[in-house]
Amino acid sequence: MSLLEVKNLKKYFATQKAVDDISFTLNKGSIFGLLGPNGAGKTTLIRMITGIFYPDEGSILLDGKKFDAENDVGLIGYMPEERGLYKKMKIGEQAVYLAQLKGLSKSEATQKVKQWFIKFEMQSWWNKKVEDLSKGMGQKLQFVTTVLHEPKLIILDEPFSGLDPVNSNLIKDEIYHLAQKGATIIFSTHRMEQVEEICDHIILVNKGKKILDGTVAAVKQQFKENIYRIGFEEIPAMLSPQYFEIIGKKDNSLVIKINNGFRSNDVLQYFIQQNINVASFNEMLPSLNDIFIKLVEGTPLTRQFQSVTA
Amino acid sequence: MKKIWLVIQREYLTRVKKRSFLLLTILVPLIIIGFYAAIIAISISGNSSSQKMAIVDEANLFNGKIDKSKSDLSDYTFIQNETETSFKEKYKDRGYSSFLYIPKFNIDTPAGLKIHSQSAISLSEKSKIEGLINKAIEEKRLITAQIDPAKYKAINSDISIDNAIDSEKGEKKAVAGVAYAVSFAAGILIYMILIIYGMMVMRGVMEEKMNRIAEVVVSSVKPFQLMLGKIIGIGGVGLTQFIIWLVLMFLLQIIVTALFPGLSHQVATMQASQQVGQQNMMQLVSEGIKSLPVGLMVFCFLFYFLGGYLIYASLFAAVGSAVSEDQQEAQQLTFPIMMPIILGFVIMTKAVNDPNSGLALFGSLFPLTSPVVMMGRIAYSPPAWQIILSMLLLILGFLFFTWLTAKIYRTGILMYGKKITWKEMVKWAFRKG
Numbered sequence: 209m210s211l212l213e214v215k216n217l218k219k220y221f222a223t224q225k226a227v228d229d230i231s232f233t234l235n236k237g238s239i240f241g242l243l244g245p246n247g248a249g250k251t252t253l254i255r256m257i258t259g260i261f262y263p264d265e266g267s268i269l270l271d272g273k274k275f276d277a278e279n280d281v282g283l284i285g286y287m288p289e290e291r292g293l294y295k296k297m298k299i300g301e302q303a304v305y306l307a308q309l310k311g312l313s314k315s316e317a318t319q320k321v322k323q324w325f326i327k328f329e330m331q332s333w334w335n336k337k338v339e340d341l342s343k344g345m346g347q348k349l350q351f352v353t354t355v356l357h358e359p360k361l362i363i364l365d366e367p368f369s370g371l372d373p374v375n376s377n378l379i380k381d382e383i384y385h386l387a388q389k390g391a392t393i394i395f396s397t398h399r400m401e402q403v404e405e406i407c408d409h410i411i412l413v414n415k416g417k418k419i420l421d422g423t424v425a426a427v428k429q430q431f432k433e434n435i436y437r438i439g440f441e442e443i444p445a446m447l448s449p450q451y452f453e454i455i456g457k458k459d460n461s462l463v464i465k466i467n468n469g470f471r472s473n474d475v476l477q478y479f480i481q482q483n484i485n486v487a488s489f490n491e492m493l494p495s496l497n498d499i500f501i502k503l504v505e506g507t508p509l510t511r512q513f514q515s516v517t518a
Numbered sequence: 519m520k521k522i523w524l525v526i527q528r529e530y531l532t533r534v535k536k537r538s539f540l541l542l543t544i545l546v547p548l549i550i551i552g553f554y555a556a557i558i559a560i561s562i563s564g565n566s567s568s569q570k571m572a573i574v575d576e577a578n579l580f581n582g583k584i585d586k587s588k589s590d591l592s593d594y595t596f597i598q599n600e601t602e603t604s605f606k607e608k609y610k611d612r613g614y615s616s617f618l619y620i621p622k623f624n625i626d627t628p629a630g631l632k633i634h635s636q637s638a639i640s641l642s643e644k645s646k647i648e649g650l651i652n653k654a655i656e657e658k659r660l661i662t663a664q665i666d667p668a669k670y671k672a673i674n675s676d677i678s679i680d681n682a683i684d685s686e687k688g689e690k691k692a693v694a695g696v697a698y699a700v701s702f703a704a705g706i707l708i709y710m711i712l713i714i715y716g717m718m719v720m721r722g723v724m725e726e727k728m729n730r731i732a733e734v735v736v737s738s739v740k741p742f743q744l745m746l747g748k749i750i751g752i753g754g755v756g757l758t759q760f761i762i763w764l765v766l767m768f769l770l771q772i773i774v775t776a777l778f779p780g781l782s783h784q785v786a787t788m789q790a791s792q793q794v795g796q797q798n799m800m801q802l803v804s805e806g807i808k809s810l811p812v813g814l815m816v817f818c819f820l821f822y823f824l825g826g827y828l829i830y831a832s833l834f835a836a837v838g839s840a841v842s843e844d845q846q847e848a849q850q851l852t853f854p855i856m857m858p859i860i861l862g863f864v865i866m867t868k869a870v871n872d873p874n875s876g877l878a879l880f881g882s883l884f885p886l887t888s889p890v891v892m893m894g895r896i897a898y899s900p901p902a903w904q905i906i907l908s909m910l911l912l913i914l915g916f917l918f919f920t921w922l923t924a925k926i927y928r929t930g931i932l933m934y935g936k937k938i939t940w941k942e943m944v945k946w947a948f949r950k951g
Contacts, residue, residue: 222945258737260932278740286737290934292730297532308524309738353734 210269211236211392212257212361217266219252226252228416229266234361234394234409239387241407241424242396243496245504249416250396251289254363257394258286271360282311285359289366289396291350293338300325300334303353310357317356324352328378343370351379355386362386363394368402380406400497410496414504428493431502434466436475439488451475463492521739525747526754529722533755543759544766551770558774572597572617574605579620579654606634618647625658697897698870700810704819705866705894712826712859712889715756716834717852722748723838723931724848732931741928746920749831756827810897818896818905825912826889829919830855836923836947839930840938847937854940862887866894873898883908885915922947 212234219227227249234240244250255261257268259277268275270283294302300321307317325331328348338346347370355362364383368376383406387393395407403410404424412420420427439461451470456463466475472489479486494502533539571594573580582596595614597605602619609617616635623629631651633639660667723745726732735744833855841848865881872878873895881891882900888908896905929946930938 255932260733260736281738284737286734288730288733288737290730291734293734294532294725294731295729296536297528305524305528306734306738309521309735350734 209236210234211271213269214257215267215269217253217256217268218264219249219256219261220264225416227256227263230413230416230418231266232411232418232421234392236392237387237390238408239383239393239395239406241403241410242394242413243398243400243403243410243500244413246398248413250413251365253413254286254288254365254394254396257361258284258363281309282357283360285310285354285357285362287350287354287362287364287367289369291365293346293350293353295339296337298334299330299336299338299341299349302338303349303356306353307356310359312357320356321352324356328352344372344375347371348375348379351382355382355391359391361392361394363396365396366398367395368397368399400495400500404496412500412503419503420499424496427496427499431494431499432491433494435492435494436464436466436472437488437490437492438462438464438475438479438486441485441487444482444484449475449478451478461488522743522747522750525739525744526751529748529751530754530758533718533752534758539755539759543762547763547766548770551767555770555774570595570614572605572609572612572614573620574600574602574617575620576601577620577622579651579658584650602632602634609634610636620651625655625662628655697810700815701870701873701894701897702867704815704896705863705870705890708819708822708826708893709859709863709866709890711756711823712830713856715752715827716830716855718755719749719752719831720834720838720848720852722752723835723927724841727839727841727931728843730934736931741931742924745832745835745924745927749828749835752831753824753827811899814899814905815896819893821909822889822893822912825885825909825916828916829885829889829912830859832916832920832923836926836930836943839927840933840943842934842936842938851938851940858886859890862890866891869894873900879904883911885912885919888912925949 210233214233215231217227217230218225230249230253242250242253252261256263257275259275259281262277270280297305303321303324304314304317307320308314312320322331325333330348330352333341333345333349338349341349347367351364351367354364362383367379367383371379383393383395395403397403407424409423410420410427411418422430435455441460443457443460443462450467451474452464452466454462455465464475466472472491476486476489573594574597575582580596584594597617600608602621605617605619615637616633616639619632619634621630623631633644633647657667660670726735726744732744739747834852837848837851837855840851862881865877865887868875869878869881869891878891878895881887882895882904888911892900892905892908926943926946930943
């Protein structure tokens, strides 16, 4: 069951095709990674999904219905990359205000804020002002205000920036928890190790176009290069196989790339015939980081301005 | 609509609850009025304790008595058989605070009059005594010239000319001075409101942008709702401030009259002893106020306050949304907005002198200057068609500028780290969609 369906979305600005024909589908309860280099059009894409921008072309279906920015704001929780809070406003009041803007009643909002504050051990913050908080504390508060109204779709842009490992984990656990309860999460970041850890499904955007779409496992399979690590008791001295090339050595293991036309069993058989004991043997899948760099590399680091005739 | 209401509430409450708001709204007028009250209190107490005065009248100017009806000099005693030098030693011991010495003098060249006192006497006291002596000398001169004082009074001329305005409703009395003062005050008031509250809106928008809250809020509220909510909320703050000031002024007036019941009497007697030309000033002013179209003025004030505020607040909001870094940038960007306000002010100062000139007419029709200029003309009862046209243009101007600025605002608040020029803002404003 898909929660969000984006079809042929386009948004052209005066000097750029910010989003150029992007489509994807998001399943309920999944954690979705939206990746891409700076200026790829991620923010514009997100702003269209949250109703801040109107797309030039294309359609957005939210929960099976056509997305209606005016009335669907309560279904979405958005934590932008450029985020902040009213510095001079009391924290409790502020959280309640933001929840009310999402359509909650005052009493409902107050009750929810209190629950979350207890959960994150923030009760003593209620009458403090945002300017009294550290950056990390502010991020925590920002997260609470994003998910407070129990949105079906949560969009987090770089949610861990400025958080220490302890608070990072706290938020991460909460993200898993929300996904388990049925919320769908879009997670936009440059930190590939986090994506690998958290996301089920990713798309990669570059220059306004989608260049990769799939589950994390499938994407890794797609980009694997038949690289294996073999562990020995002692590295054998002379090897001249036609099956593989040695591309690295470390301690008691070799990193090899199996040549085209051969399988891992051919390699293992070779060592058995040579009577060399193999202590370990595993495939080395490429990291998302490698895939990202491979796909994006070669294109200019920052987007050039182009004239748009649309 | 519910969301705009939420935004209005927040904008209003966070400002009204601030300590600086209370300080500014309650303390400032209290300090100003307290200051005046102190001055009045001092001057009254100085008078009420106006200690006994002695008069050594060697010239026999007053013939030993002062006509009570002509003077309010309260406590005086004529001293006989003393000279200036002899009495100088004694007046303190006899319980007088001061004494007036009138030497023998030629009635045509009076000289040598002197007031001796322990401390400086007040200016009003001095002018009272001078008036008294002048009158006495005048009377003596009339007698030596063999003119009957009663006849002289009859010959003396003191006229003032009325200016009647002929309108369809009939004749009305106009008083140029009063219309001038009221017009000027109303124009300046509107001018100040536009700048002060416009700036407040701009700072509010800048705060939202610089604290990076704009995108968070805009994901729940339409940018236009956010802008309108802010403008209305701050307008409400302005109105609250005005109402508090009015109430404070009213209360203080009651308190002051309750504390110093002699005050109004004091003012009246001071008025009575003034020179002939100014004698019916009070009456003139009150008559002048009656001649003004008060109902129309109050209505216009509210209308132009609202219309002008809405236009300029939306312009200031647009500028605030374009500022990405600092105050200095804001100053540069506000300059083009300040121009029409200042222009309006300049035209207004001309219009109060010549309310029917072409410049005044233009200024009171053009929506960016009309709030200030029309307030400067309104006391002179401009023709109805001009007022109606000006108001229509103001409403159209309001619609046009909010439409324009909403587009700038929408783009501006989501732009970070880039210096935005007026050229770009104009481009955003006229971009379709």
